Amino acid sequence: MRMGFITVILAGAMLSGCAAPGPNAISNPTSATDGWIVEKVTEVSNLAVPECAAVCPDGGDVFISNIDAPKEGPDNRYNTEDNQGFITRLKPGGALIAGQWVKSEVNAPIHSIKGLCVLKGVIYACDVDHVRRMSIKTGQALEPIYIRDAQFLNDAATDGEYVYVSDSNTNKIHRLDGMKVTDIPAPNNPNGIAFENGKMIVVSWAEHEIYEVDMDCIVPPKPFGLADKFEGLDGVEVLSDGTFIVSDQKQNRLALIGADRKSIRTLVKVKGGPADFGIDAKRGFLYVPMIWNNSLTVFKLTNTRK
Numbered sequence: 001m002r003m004g005f006i007t008v009i010l011a012g013a014m015l016s017g018c019a020a021p022g023p024n025a026i027s028n029p030t031s032a033t034d035g036w037i038v039e040k041v042t043e044v045s046n047l048a049v050p051e052c053a054a055v056c057p058d059g060g061d062v063f064i065s066n067i068d069a070p071k072e073g074p075d076n077r078y079n080t081e082d083n084q085g086f087i088t089r090l091k092p093g094g095a096l097i098a099g100q101w102v103k104s105e106v107n108a109p110i111h112s113i114k115g116l117c118v119l120k121g122v123i124y125a126c127d128v129d130h131v132r133r134m135s136i137k138t139g140q141a142l143e144p145i146y147i148r149d150a151q152f153l154n155d156a157a158t159d160g161e162y163v164y165v166s167d168s169n170t171n172k173i174h175r176l177d178g179m180k181v182t183d184i185p186a187p188n189n190p191n192g193i194a195f196e197n198g199k200m201i202v203v204s205w206a207e208h209e210i211y212e213v214d215m216d217c218i219v220p221p222k223p224f225g226l227a228d229k230f231e232g233l234d235g236v237e238v239l240s241d242g243t244f245i246v247s248d249q250k251q252n253r254l255a256l257i258g259a260d261r262k263s264i265r266t267l268v269k270v271k272g273g274p275a276d277f278g279i280d281a282k283r284g285f286l287y288v289p290m291i292w293n294n295s296l297t298v299f300k301l302t303n304t305r306k
């Protein structure tokens with residue numbers, strides 16, 4: 001989600017609760033970014049400000065969050081409780097199952113949903129100040145999780161055990177253990193979250209930087225040092241060989257960062273503002289919502305070094 005309009009909270013809050021910097025825990029071997037290529041498969045249209053695509057780990061179906069907001073109006077129309085939002089569902093590869101698979105209902109409203117993730121048969125969807133939950137089988141609403149003081153919940157990701165959500169305004173990551181919520185201090189203006197061998201990786205929209213975040217809160221978030229290479233980071237994922245992939249909404253590109261955390265290469269240039277993309281590693285698909293074009297592009301993702 002674009003967030004140039006957000007009041008950026010000073011970075012002083014980002015390290016609260018963390019102890020002094022500890023030793024560098026990163027010792028990954030160098031790895032180049034070459035080998036990964038994409039090829040466009042298809043495009044899904046008629047979306048409405050799509051922010052995130054998440055792949056169901058079991059069947060490979062794809063869920064897309066649609067913020068759905070008027071074309072004109074105040075900037076906060078992308079983060080308001082307007083009863084206007086929905087989830088699109090695709091088959092693996094991009095065939096449409098339902099444009100509005102889950103719609104806003106009086107008793108189960110959807111407002112301005114953004115990050116999605118799937119854990120144990122349940123979809124978790126960030127929606128302003130709470131996490132909407134629904135069954136992946138039926139779409140039926142489950143009890144939502146309200147997060148105290150939340151303002152702009154952005155991404156949702158899972159390490160296979162817990163769900164984590166970022167709040168781009170309060171500079172926190174929240175860990176959801178059932179209905180129990182605990183906080184992890186995050187970088188300034190956190191957006192996308194991913195996991196790499198038990199490590200949490202977070203991108204910051206305002207800082208244009210990628211961080212490793214210590215989930216135990218012993219060391220402060222550690223930047224990769226790539227802030228001058230990017231302008232508007234939204235999504236992040238980690239590929240099978242340790243290569244990172246990020247979407248830069250302002251630069252209109254998806255980029256690869258080597259496991260060395262230094263080398264960078266453009267994977268593909270796009271149009272329309274690539275937002276929080278989803279990856280199906282098993283089937284080799286990359287699903288990229290184009291938030292300002294109301295569409296999603298499906299790419300085949302291949303590693304030619306294999």
Ligand SMILES: [Ca+2]
Binds near residue numbers: 191234
């Ligand atoms: Ca996002």
Ligand SMILES: [Ca+2]
Binds near residue numbers: 067069077111112113
């Ligand atoms: Ca909306």
